[in-house]
Amino acid sequence: MAKHPQQVAELGEGELLSRIFPRLGGPRMLVGPGDDAAVVGAPDGRIAVSIDTLVQDQDFRLEWPGGYRTTGFDVGWKCAAQNLSDINAMGAEATSLVVSLTLPGQTPVSWVEGLADGLSAALRALGAVDCAVAGGDLGRGGQVVVTAAVTGDLRGRTPVLRSGARPGDVLAVCGALGEAAAGLALLESSLDYAELDGRQRALAAVQSRPCPPLAAGPAAAKAGAHAMMDISDGLVRDAGRLCAASGVCVDLDPDVLQQESATLADIAAKLDVDPLQWVLGGGEDHGLLAAFAPERVLPRGFRRVGTVLPRLEEQGMVTIGGELPSAAGWDHFAG
Known part of the structure; x- marks a missing residue:
């Protein structure tokens, strides 16, 4: 044989x-x-x-x-x-x-x-x-x-670039924030994968098999999004890229970010990590970050996380409640 x-x-x-x-x-x-x-x-x-x-x-x-x-x-x-x-x-x-x-x-x-x-x-x-x-x-x-x-x-639509955000716009996200980072932390930890519970395995799966919200991109374009980008390297780093391209600053809402991180608090406690760091600096969720005119109704799945502001040289491009963030996000070549 x-x-x-x-x-x-x-x-x-x-x-x-x-x-x-x-x-x-x-x-x-x-x-x-x-x-x-x-x-x-x-x-x-x-x-x-x-x-x-x-x-x-x-x-x-x-x-x-x-x-x-x-x-x-x-x-x-x-x-x-x-x-x-x-x-x-x-x-x-x-x-x-x-x-x-x-x-x-x-x-x-x-x-x-x-x-x-x-x-x-x-x-x-x-x-x-x-x-x-x-x-x-x-x-x-x-x-x-x-x-x-x-x-x-593009199906006849105008491409939505990173460079169109305007002062006064609402900054919104669609998709998970920090879940892939939590999954990565679980996979990198000494915890026995065979003993992880269902939710922990689901977070590990977000890292291994991310699910970008593909209907949301065309929907945001149809809704008139001024700017948009994939969140692959963390909210703070990618928001900074949007700011650099658009010549603006953004201020993230600390209360909203705390609500986002609260959903990961139990996993973070198990690993002795601040879940807010996952939300701010964790990448690979592959959600969307977009800027919309304040009078627009956000498309389904999008939620407000901050506000677009004029560029001011004396402050960072991305702030949280007016303060500089503690997380930077992923960089392939950083130490």
């Missing part, structure tokens, strides 16, 4: 791709995976494009201190989610993903199949109904690296 291949090194590139392609596909592809390039329709005449990378031991661990093992499905889902979120933040709707995958030879074939399944499952579950994996590249390397480029269709 022929031995069933267990590791990717036991397969040729063509055979490995033959395991991946049937797990992908979807609507709107004029030419899909398998040719030298994909062909994707662009009905609007404009294409929104973004790209993101997940690197083993930088963006995920194959095995966490508490014993949780990251599945290929987790990485595929997260890859899709973070890319879809960037397109969402422009008020566009995703139309295709192109994925570059680097693998060590000893990677289990089942892990790679799971990654392809995770990509497809995320597109379906998150509501990216017109998006499919259109192709990509496959190579061998010392660690797992997954890079995906995503295209999106």
Whole structure:
């Protein structure tokens, strides 16, 4: 009886791709995976494009201190989610993903199949109904690296940029704040994953399989959002980026932030952490941060977290009740 291949090194590139392609596909592809390039329709005449990378031991661990093992499905889902979120933040709707995958030879074939399944499952579950994996590249390397480029269709709408916030605007968020950071803290802790309760596991899942609110981006664009961006590196850091692009400051409401952090207080107490730090500095929830005119009714799912103010050189761009925040957010190259 022929031995069933267990590791990717036991397969040729063509055979490995033959395991991946049937797990992908979807609507709107004029030419899909398998040719030298994909062909994707662009009905609007404009294409929104973004790209993101997940690197083993930088963006995920194959095995966490508490014993949780990251599945290929987790990485595929997260890859899709973070890319879809960037397109969402422009008020566009995703139309295709192109994925570059680097693998060590000893990677289990089942892990790679799971990654392809995770990509497809995320597109379906998150509501990216017109998006499919259109192709990509496959190579061998010392660690797992997954890079995906995503295209999106604006459907005739004006793209919502970071640079449009105006003094007097309401600053609002849609999606979770701090949950992915809480999940990361649980995964990084010495707590045995097998002994975590249901809520703790759900927070760990937010880190492994984020769920960006994809309906909210187009809804905010239709509602006239002046500015918008994905919250990937923490509320404070990303609010600062919006401020820098728009030439404004923002003041976050301390009472609202305390309400947000209160929902994580029990988990934070278990880990001896201030939950407000997760809300302010934790990233990877992939919600939306947007500025709306004060007379606008906020679209469903958005909630007010602060106010946009004129730029004043003597203060920081982001304050909380007029005071500088204690959390900075994620920076890939900071110590």
